[in-house]
Amino acid sequence: MTTMKAAVFEKAQLPWTIRDVEIPEPGSTDVLIKIRASGICGTDVHITRGHFPVSPPLIPGHEPVGEVVKTGSAVTHLRPxxxxxxxxxxxxxxxxxxxxxxxxxxxxxxxATGVTVNGGDAEYMVAPADRCMLLPDNITYEQAAPIFCAGFTVYSGLKIAHPAPGERIAVLGIGGLGHLGIQFAKALGFTTIAITGTEDKAPLARELGADDVVVAADDIGKTLMEHGGADVILATTNSGRHMSQAILGLRPDGRMVVMGVADSPIEVAAHDLLGMRRHLIGSSQNNREDLFEALQLVAQGKVKVMEEVYPFDRIHEAYRRVEEGKVRFRSVVTFE
Ligand SMILES: [Zn+2]
Ligand SMILES: [Zn+2]
Structure with missing residues (x-):
């Protein structure tokens, strides 16, 4: 067998085509991976809509996990x-x-995987061996995939805020990133506060481990302060307005970590930053160590990805649901 099924992005705005393409040959320092699960992310929507300068044809998929089936001649530390x-x-x-x-x-x-080089929405992909991360034994492929982008992003954002023992971590937005943020903060032992615009998400936030839930669709910072404020806010929402408001819920020396792509600029008055010495921090995926630790927490059962799982032949449906904002948390396609 020399060909594989792959989802191919060919032109902006068009659905990915499912094609038979050549199975790639690993170079001397690469491995060939048989993909077992691949997550679909909001970034895939930006790529497909043409917001990213990518060169088609491209196989998307930047949350790929699978099994090494072939190694390049110079690869010594990974094996089939x-x-x-x-x-x-x-x-x-x-x-x-x-x-x-x-x-x-x-x-x-x-x-970048699935952006400048072919990603995981195919039966096989090649990757540099020294960039692959071994999965812990106790994690399923379906649970591991979203950690390679969503989990890595949130956990990295939490770490970059350097939370000290006893600090209060608030998570703004309870979606694909936020539901993981609540669990990571709790797993590390912090007092965890979920911020949501609607009362109906409160029970879920508590189930995920939140010690307190702030329900506020407006004046978020003021309401958060009434609940005691936060030392760290993980801003996972895509609402610039909500991020702007939430800053006012930071305690002195508090840090807001921006990790969601917002629909409008973050606005804050200088006097709301300086007196309380508040910090605004941008973050995406920082140290490889963060990815390692995030995977461990999932493998230990302390964090669970909430996800929709689809077989690869339903990838269009899986993608469409992400594009239409119908996926509440994460979406993953799997391969036999
Ligand atoms: Zn992503
Ligand atoms: Zn460089």
Whole structure:
């Protein structure tokens, strides 16, 4: 067998086509992975709508996990049968200031899974062996896939805020990122506060581990402050207005970590930042260590991804539901 089924992005605004394409051959430092699960993310919608400068044809999918079936001649640390996932960042230039500082996420020529190189929405994909991460034994492929983007993003955002023991972590937005944020904060032992616009999400937030739920569709910061305020806010919503309001719920030295792409600018008056010494921090996926730790917490059963799972032949339906905002948390396609 030399061909595989793949979802292919061919032109902006058009649905992905399902095609038989050549199974890629791993280079000397690559592995060939038989994909077992691949998550669909909001970023896939941006790619498909043409908001990202990608060159079609492209196989999307930047939350891929599967089994190594073939290794390049120079690969020594991975072997067939290994369960691995591939994060967003693959190769980087290796020559710029940021690569040399050990912060390759800031390299301007990063190759990104499912964006600049083919991703996981296919039966097989190749990836550099040294970028693959081994999966812990006690994690299913379906649970592992969304950790490679959504889980990594949220957990990285939590870590970059450097929460101290006893601090209060609020999670703004209870969706694909936020439901993980609540669980990660709780798993690390912090007092965790969920912020939601509607009362009907409160029971779920408590089930996920929130110690307190702030229900506010407006004046979010003021309401949060009435509940005691937060030292860290994980802003996972896509509402710029909600983020702007929430800043006012930060206690002195509080940090808001922005990790959701917002629909409008974040607005804050200078005097609302300076007196209380509040910080506004942008974050996406930071250290590889964060991905490792996030996977461990899922494998230990402390964090569970809430997801819809579809077989690969229903990938259009899975994608459409993400595009239409009908997926409440995460969506994953699986392969036999
Ligand atoms: Zn993503
Ligand atoms: Zn570089």
């Amino acid at each position: 049968g290994d369960r691995v996932g591939v994060p967003w960042h693959q190769r980087n230039c290796g020559r710029c200031e940021w690569c040399h500082r050990g912060k390759p996420q800031f390299c301007s020529s990063v190759q």
